[in-house]
Amino acid sequence: MTLHVVAEIRVKAGQEDRLRTALEAMIEPTLTEPGCVVYQPFVDPNDAAHMVLIEEWKSAGALEEHFLAPHFVHLAGVFDEILAEPVTINRLIAE
Template sequence: MEKLTVLAEMRARTGKESQLRSALLDLVGPTHAEEGCLDYDLHESLDEKGLFWFYENWTSAEALEKHLGSAHLQALPAKLEGLLDGPVRIIRCRRLHAPKSSGGSAGR
């Protein structure tokens, strides 16, 4: 099975940034507990107010499909109603190189 990376981009409606941030943060804990979740990291743009991304890594496409069928993801559309400025953009991709080792060269 090939590991899978997902980038999910969302933009908040003006004035709804805090509400969207909160709704997205609520997904992190339950998703981290899912089998097959390697990374599920929420990011917020420093340059564009209200722009958020999830950076996700899954052990397989099957693990991602289970995630998409989870109770917390199924409840998400109702929670996001009125908070988004446009559709959620989902990009599925694969890593082309090994991740940087945690050892690095810092402090040498």
């Protein structure tokens, strides 16, 4: 089963560049994780404070392991400082 994740992130005003930098730093180490197929951040062209992450994982277990990776733990700490609201995470599977 392939798991698709769409995560929506909104940051406080003035934190847009910090969010973009933090998410870009996640791409390479995340793509080397076992089970990661796609990890791509996107910026809303009409709202720089809103970013969307599109992810694809080979299994839910691989995603859970991702949440324990040092680079994700670091990102969670950055999120604590810059988020305007909690991240919305949608987990989707194709039927």
